[in-house]
Amino acid sequence: xxxxxxxxxxxxxxxxxxxxxxxxxxxxxxxxxxxxxxxxxxxxxxxxxxxxxxxxxxxxxxxxxxxxxxxxxxxxxxxxxxxxxxxxxxxxxxxxxxxxxxxxxxxxxxxxxxxxxxxxxxxxxxxxxxxxxxxxxxxxxxxxxxxxxxxxxxxxxxxxxxxxxxxxxxxxxxxxxxxxxxxxxxxxxxxxxxxxxxxxxxxxxxxxxxxxxxxxxxxxxxxxxxxxxxxxxxxxxxxxxxxxxxxxxxxxxxxxxxxxxxxxxxxxxxxxxxxxxxxxxxxxxxxxxxxxxxxxxxxxxxxxxxxxxxxxxxxxxx
Amino acid sequence: xxxxxxxxxxxxxxxxxxxxxxxxxxxxxxxxxxxxxxxxxxxxxxxxxxxxxxxxxxxxxxxxxxxxxxxxxxxxxxxxxxxxxxxxxxxxxxxxxxxxxxxxxxxxxxxxxxxxxxxxxxxxxxxxxxxxxxxxxxxxxxxxxxxxxxxxxxxxxxxxxxxxxxxxxxxxxxxxxxxxxxxxxxxxxxxxxxxxxxxxxxxxxxxxxxxxxxxxxxxxxxxxxxxxxx
Numbered sequence: 001x002x003x004x005x006x007x008x009x010x011x012x013x014x015x016x017x018x019x020x021x022x023x024x025x026x027x028x029x030x031x032x033x034x035x036x037x038x039x040x041x042x043x044x045x046x047x048x049x050x051x052x053x054x055x056x057x058x059x060x061x062x063x064x065x066x067x068x069x070x071x072x073x074x075x076x077x078x079x080x081x082x083x084x085x086x087x088x089x090x091x092x093x094x095x096x097x098x099x100x101x102x103x104x105x106x107x108x109x110x111x112x113x114x115x116x117x118x119x120x121x122x123x124x125x126x127x128x129x130x131x132x133x134x135x136x137x138x139x140x141x142x143x144x145x146x147x148x149x150x151x152x153x154x155x156x157x158x159x160x161x162x163x164x165x166x167x168x169x170x171x172x173x174x175x176x177x178x179x180x181x182x183x184x185x186x187x188x189x190x191x192x193x194x195x196x197x198x199x200x201x202x203x204x205x206x207x208x209x210x211x212x213x214x215x216x217x218x219x220x221x222x223x224x225x226x227x228x229x230x231x232x233x234x235x236x237x238x239x240x241x242x243x244x245x246x247x248x249x250x251x252x253x254x255x256x257x258x259x260x261x262x263x264x265x266x267x268x269x270x271x272x273x274x275x276x277x278x279x280x281x282x283x284x285x286x287x288x289x290x291x292x293x294x295x296x297x298x299x300x301x302x303x304x305x306x307x308x309x310x311x312x313x314x315x316x317x318x
Numbered sequence: 319x320x321x322x323x324x325x326x327x328x329x330x331x332x333x334x335x336x337x338x339x340x341x342x343x344x345x346x347x348x349x350x351x352x353x354x355x356x357x358x359x360x361x362x363x364x365x366x367x368x369x370x371x372x373x374x375x376x377x378x379x380x381x382x383x384x385x386x387x388x389x390x391x392x393x394x395x396x397x398x399x400x401x402x403x404x405x406x407x408x409x410x411x412x413x414x415x416x417x418x419x420x421x422x423x424x425x426x427x428x429x430x431x432x433x434x435x436x437x438x439x440x441x442x443x444x445x446x447x448x449x450x451x452x453x454x455x456x457x458x459x460x461x462x463x464x465x466x467x468x469x470x471x472x473x474x475x476x477x478x479x480x481x482x483x484x485x486x487x488x489x490x491x492x493x494x495x496x497x498x499x500x501x502x503x504x505x506x507x508x509x510x511x512x513x514x515x516x517x518x519x520x521x522x523x524x525x526x527x528x529x530x531x532x533x534x535x536x537x538x539x540x541x542x543x544x545x546x547x548x
Binding site for chain 1 (some may be wrong): 454457458461462463465466470471474475476477478479481482483484485486516517518520521
């Protein structure tokens with residue numbers, strides 16, 4: 001795409017005032033603006049037609065199914081309406097959207113969140129506890145094995161122990177002004193609400209949630225990585241709106257992430273009975289709004305906070 | 319617990335109210351009269367000298383898939399009315415539809431839209447056969463996108479089985495492959511097509527002709543069975 005066309009696109013979105021940062025962008029750089037991070041050519045993960053026949057291939061397929069529809073294929077462990085593929089776009093393949101091929105090669109790793117070295121399977125467990133507001137499958141459970149097998153398949157031929165271009169979300173510069181709830185609400189209404197709903201409730205098609213709920217009882221809980229305004233802003237700037245990653249300004253990304261992460265959502269499953277004490281232990285960062293008062297509500301207050309672990313009663317799956 | 323449940327109920331109430339407001343026709347009776355008038359427009363046209371919508375799109379809304387005339391059954395009234403408005407005011411260009419839409423008053427556009435939106439998905443006994451390998455490639459692009467071109471998976475906006483989502487994204491399952499391919503080519507060329515075209519222009523930017531043909535063949539072949547499966 002020529003720069004002039006790109007600017008036209010931004011103007012068409014009503015963002016002309018914030019288009020200055022795009023001026024002079026060369027076509028070759030577009031990829032970096034559209035969710036591909038700052039990498040040169042991103043890694044090419046395996047495609048579905050390369051899945052081999054046999055039990056190994058069957059497990060890869062199951063992993064991909066779980067990844068797309070955890071509420072169907074891993075129902076016992078899922079407590080909300082999210083899918084893995086809502087944040088790990090293109091079913092965990094897209095660079096700049098926390099691709100599973102890069103995640104696979106990054107473990108085992110020490111994590112400040114757990115204060116220990118986690119294996120890849122243990123990292124997957126965290127997704128179920130927090131992002132999926134459910135209960136982690138036990139180590140060795142077929143759900144975890146399938147997800148790990150799928151990720152391994154995608155990562156084939158990548159080196160371990162190195163930072164892979166395209167991993168995680170692209171780092172985002174700090175904004176000129178601190179992230180702002182009111183400005184973020186306007187960004188949300190103009191750019192996000194047509195898919196995610198005015199109340200952040202998401203949107204379904206054919207009985208299935210397509211656009212995920214961003215807050216409320218059916219979204220990620222207060223323990224999830226996405227409750228970090230910085231993480232959310234990085235994801236949003238690189239990947240949202242879908243197909244138009246990079247179209248929001250850095251400031252808009254921080255503002256709308258602040259708005260999204262200042263809403264009511266399910267309780268942190270590590271809640272110790274006291275919001276401020278829980279914040280001090282697990283969310284003691286300016287990037288978390290947990291325990292802060294927004295619109296007269298203390299975020300995380302049990303009186304106004306949906307419960308954690310809303311997955312169906314545990315059943316033995318294997 | 320009680321507190322949050324109350325808030326949840328209030329929030330659901332807001333959503334329900336918004337849904338009611340968004341129903342264009344209001345009470346069922348008004349909808350029925352719009353649909354009836356739209357059916358007459360489809361059959362007989364707005365004036366005696368002009369053919370009705372059905373002469374191209376068929377009275378059952380099936381369109382003519384082989385020649386790229388889109389199926390209208392399965393779209394929402396708002397989607398159809400919006401595009402008719404774009405044709406009428408020149409925001410979207412098409413030789414046949416520009417003329418046709420300009421002959422309709424805003425009320426008639428609503429009537430035609432209500433009529434076609436009310437129709438069930440018609441059966442497709444004579445669908446053109448397409449190449450299985452092409453459809454498989456289309457399925458891969460639709461579900462997984464393409465790392466090489468930065469294509470975001472189509473399923474992320476149109477749904478896993480291409481049923482479309484609310485007013486945001488139209489149903490593609492069973493749509494004419496020739497029509498889908500033509501629209502993707504418009505966007506690929508850099509055209510906005512209509513004021514809502516920014517998303518699709520960004521999507522189609524990196525698609526090759528082969529990619530376009532593959533995705534079009536895949537969605538066109540999505541029938542009742544595929545869209546029912548999980």
